[in-house]
Amino acid sequence: MPEGHSVHRIARQFERNFVGQRVVVTSPQGRFSDGAALLNNLELEEAWAVGKQLFMRFSGDHWLRVHLGIYGAWDFSGTIHADATIASANGRMGQTNQRGTVFDAAGENSLSSIGAPRKTRMRMAEEQHESELEQTTQFPPEPIGAVRVRLLTETVCADLRGPTACEVLTAEQVDAVLARLGPDPQRDSSDEAGQKFVDAVVKKNTPIGLLLMDQSVVAGIGNVYRAEMLFRAHIDPYRPGKKITTDEAWGLWRDWIYLLDIGVQTGQMMTIDGLEGEAWRKAMANRADRHWVYKREGLPCLKCGTHIRLDEMANRKLYWCPSCQT
Known part of the structure; x- marks a missing residue:
């Protein structure tokens, strides 16, 4: 199961790439169609994590809560700007680590697929150069597998598969969830x-x-x-x-x-x-x-x-x- 550090990195990916933009929200799998309809074409205003849970606030005070559980993962594609801890999308670390990024053989510190390990198109392409990715990767990519929810802007796509929880909440419901967490x-x-x-x-x-x-x-x-x-x-x-x-x-x-x-x-x-x-x-x-x-x-x-x-x-x-x- 993804632990807390992974979910914080996911939140930073959304902060860097989605916050402040109107987002097309769909459910290719169909299991989140009603929730997607509520969020579609709203602006994503903030994204943050508490423990293993991700919270994203859309305009109109609609909240998306995601708990990846054992099998869930987010896959990012498009022009991905690395999260706020990393200086650029080529993986050069910022001031917290001047020795340069060493990518884990199992993809644990991937910028394009975070969560449960799986061989996805993006993960398999990680060792390609940026120019090769641009030439070979369609945007937005066709959904692969059972994509519960897709968040899409003009430049970045995020696909969620296999979460334990994926739901739209009110602010009061978010507070109730947070009250149960340490x-x-x-x-x-x-x-x-x-x-x-x-x-x-x-x-x-x-x-x-x-x-x-x-x-x-x-x-x-x-x-x-x-x-x-x-x-x-x-x-x-x-x-x-x-x-x-x-x-x-x-x-x-x-x-x-x-x-x-x-x-x-x-x-x-x-x-x-x-x-x-x-x-x-x-x-x-x-x-x-x-x-x-x-x-x-x-x-x-x-x-x-x-x-x-x-x-x-x-x-x-x-x-x-x-x-x-x-």
């Missing part, structure tokens, strides 16, 4: 937001490995960040929230601020610190080289050598080191 440091990294997270953790008897995945406790953390944050904090994922100290809870909150910002800036969930040169490039290109425990079951811990365990917690895979995290 804090997201990309929206609010204040001490007040942090205190809300800490209070939610330390009062519960629920294992911390479940609390971090509870979107009402903290918004945006998924399976990867859960495993990596707990390893970085040396915390047993089965320890109840009530037995997490206040200092430990604040440490988790600050680490989430730090890791989420890296994810938004680079498009990748980089959780190993201090990598330089070839080690950094290798980690940016291959997920296996940028995580401590995630997907490393049966392999020796990179710190202590103990074999990484793979358990199941609430029907989700849990990766952890039984030696470091005690």
Whole structure:
């Protein structure tokens, strides 16, 4: 499932390419026809994310809410201006990373397809030069597969496939959704937001490995960040929230601020610190080289050598080191 950093990057794509323009909204698949009719030819006025949910406000105070879930993804085509963290569409990073972009082999930091992995026309064309794309890509492209909703301007097209939720809401309904979500440091990294997270953790008897995945406790953390944050904090994922100290809870909150910002800036969930040169490039290109425990079951811990365990917690895979995290 796409985690919080991906959805923030999607929101930035819409900010850069769609906000301020009238948008043609259709549902090629037909399942969103009524919602598309409400939004069609309205101006997109803002786009932002909270956790794993994307909110877009159209003129007339109509809101589009999208939750990608496990299978959802947005595919962008046309003249794409890179999101606000990147200097230009050729992938040269801005001031947050002067070493240049290294594209992940699985397309995790793609600018043209964000969400669940899939081989799309745009993703397959990523290594082509811009001039080649212009010569070979029809605009707007014919819809591929079950496109729930298409947003189209004169220059950019965004296709949504496979979301868990895609609906038009009123402002009051948006507020109701937001009230059920925990804090997201990309929206609010204040001490007040942090205190809300800490209070939610330390009062519960629920294992911390479940609390971090509870979107009402903290918004945006998924399976990867859960495993990596707990390893970085040396915390047993089965320890109840009530037995997490206040200092430990604040440490988790600050680490989430730090890791989420890296994810938004680079498009990748980089959780190993201090990598330089070839080690950094290798980690940016291959997920296996940028995580401590995630997907490393049966392999020796990179710190202590103990074999990484793979358990199941609430029907989700849990990766952890039984030696470091005690």
